[in-house]
Amino acid sequence: MPGLDLLATFLEIYRTGSLSAAAARLGVSQPAVTGQLARLEEQLGEPLFVRSSKGARPTPRAAALAARVGLHVDGLRTALAPSGEDSMLEGTIHLGGAAEVMALQVLPALAPLSARGLRIRVTLGLAGELLAALTAARLDLVVSAVRPRQEGLEVAPLVDxxxxxxxxxxxxxxxxxxxxxxxxxxxxxxxxxxxxxxxxxxxxxxxxxxxxxxxxxxxxxxxxxxxxxxxxxxxxxxxxxxxxxxxxxxxxxxxxxxxxxxxxxxxNTLYLASRRDMPASPALAAVWEHLARAAQEWKSL
Incomplete structure (x- = not known):
């Protein structure tokens, strides 16, 4: 059975799209990351990434493995994190976005916050419908595939x-x-x-x-x-x-x-949007900050 360190390294490669970026995130050398990936692939008996000048593209086996172990590995890493990153979060965040990007990118990125107690309720749909729900206070945060133009919204580019x-x-x-x-x-x-x-x-x-x-x-x-x-x-x-x-x-x-x-x-640029008149919320701030940090690692989708 693969060890936690091998799976953690695999997830960093999967999420950043490159061995060098994963090494930087983990604070180790690229040869160390390469060696850990090789050991994991040897244990599984098949390659997990196709390497090229543009980075490391996941195979279908890698996508399935990430979906299976991501939440569990993130939860274990969160449990061992220093104070400040492991404090519990109270409340529920109502989050909206397109089904595909929510399923494959956004929700996996928020797994550490779920492990800290945050409750997330997701609404899937088209950007126009979701932004209307946001302005009507039925949602707290929207990942929008179009630039929000409504007044009273706090908007920031997320990722291309x-x-x-x-x-x-x-x-x-x-x-x-x-x-x-x-x-x-x-x-x-x-x-x-x-x-x-x-x-x-x-x-x-x-x-x-x-x-x-x-x-x-x-x-x-x-x-x-x-x-x-x-x-x-x-x-x-x-x-x-x-x-x-x-x-x-x-x-x-x-x-x-x-x-x-x-x-x-x-x-096409994806945007994060929330209402400016919302009360200060540690939970909402944590979601916003976590998605912004994840997007820096994604670079582009």
Whole structure:
């Protein structure tokens, strides 16, 4: 059974996306982190990351392992933390955000606060609905995919999402590389789309940003969950645009490939928002600070 130190090192690599960043967080040398990762992979009998010049991308096994052990390892580390980081938190925080980023990034980052007694109630939905609930005092904090414009809100940028155009290998191999370079819209036009919504909000933004026009493609599937969008792409139903953090495990496993490689991937900024008139709350301050600290480690999603 892997030891706590190996699992803690694995989680730092998984959350920071690089061995060097994990070493800095842990206060050890990079060779030490490399050695611990090698020992864990040897015990598990398979690789957990695909290394490249851009960092360490998790395999599907790594994503499953992080989901399984993250809360427990964070709880043990919190129990052993010095005073100040282990003080108990009272109260309940009502938190809103999109389902995908909440499930894969935000809630795992808040696990140490849950271990300190904080109660978290989550509302999932679209940014407009969540911000309306925030201004109506039904939520305390929102992770918003659009910049909040409502008066009376305290707003701060959290992290940038990187968006990738991905498809199953079979469809990617059907695209002529020369035609893709010369006329990407025409080259990709025969590819069916898998979309988050009927008006193609994410796909449309990518096409306009990179190609200067709307996609002419047929829409094969519409499903309002980006994890389901990825599943449909993996199964061969079409191509789509997804945030890197969601597509990374499937890319590393070869289940999908990046169909188009711009010089700089299109970005969307996520924001933290709360009401300015809220009473001072150690619990809310801890959540805000913890997410801001986690976002510094994420760098981009």
């Amino acid at each position: 999402e990187e968006f990738l155009l991905v498809g199953p290998p079979a469809l990617a191999h059907a695209v002529d590389p020369e035609r893709l370079a010369a006329d990407p819209v025409a080259a990709l036009a025969p590819m069916p789309l898998v979309a988050y919504a009927a008006d193609l909000p994410i796909i449309r933004r990518y096409w306009r940003s990179e190609f200067g026009r709307r996609p002419p493609n047929q829409v094969a599937v519409v499903v309002p969950d980006l994890r389901a969008v990825l599943a449909a792409v993996v199964s061969g139903m079409g191509i789509s645009v997804l945030p890197r953090y969601l597509a990374a495990p499937a890319l590393a496993a070869g289940q999908v490939v990046q169909m188009h490689r711009p010089e700089v991937e299109p970005l």
